[in-house]
Amino acid sequence: MAAIREGENDGMGVSLKDLSKKLEDFAKARDWEKYHTPRNLLLAMVGEVGELSEIFQWKGEVEKGLESWEESEKEHLGEELSDVLLYLIRLADICGIDLGHAALNKILKNAIKYPPISL
Numbered sequence: 001m002a003a004i005r006e007g008e009n010d011g012m013g014v015s016l017k018d019l020s021k022k023l024e025d026f027a028k029a030r031d032w033e034k035y036h037t038p039r040n041l042l043l044a045m046v047g048e049v050g051e052l053s054e055i056f057q058w059k060g061e062v063e064k065g066l067e068s069w070e071e072s073e074k075e076h077l078g079e080e081l082s083d084v085l086l087y088l089i090r091l092a093d094i095c096g097i098d099l100g101h102a103a104l105n106k107i108l109k110n111a112i113k114y115p116p117i118s119l
């Protein structure tokens, strides 16, 4: 696995499959595959959703774009969003779900259930 140093990646063009492979390599290199069971990953993800929620807790509604936030707060937000995403991707992978395929299918299903308005 090619190492990525912080600040060296712009995130452009990264795919769910790329992230999934990196997470698999990460777990293998630490002999953590035994801990990455569906239930453990789900609980870990829910824990990270809690940490994500704490960032917004007691702030009231916040403006889109978060322009009044400190850079450090936005960085923290990016980290917690990533933790949720990474556990979700790993959970899907461990469950044998192709998340990209499933998500695209779900968007199609949503469009049938909620037809667009005609302008």
Ligand SMILES: Nc1ccn([C@H]2C[C@H](O)[C@@H](COP(=O)(O)OP(=O)(O)OP(=O)(O)O)O2)c(=O)n1
Pocket (backbone or CB within 6 Å): 026, 032, 035, 051, 082, 083, 086, 087
């Ligand atoms: N068994 C584990 C433990 C961690 N991670 C990865 C996935 C997450 O992206 C991140 C979570 O790490 P921490 O549990 O250290 O959580 P935080 O980064 O949120 O740290 P803290 O809870 O101290 O804020 O590490 C993992 O894949 N498998």
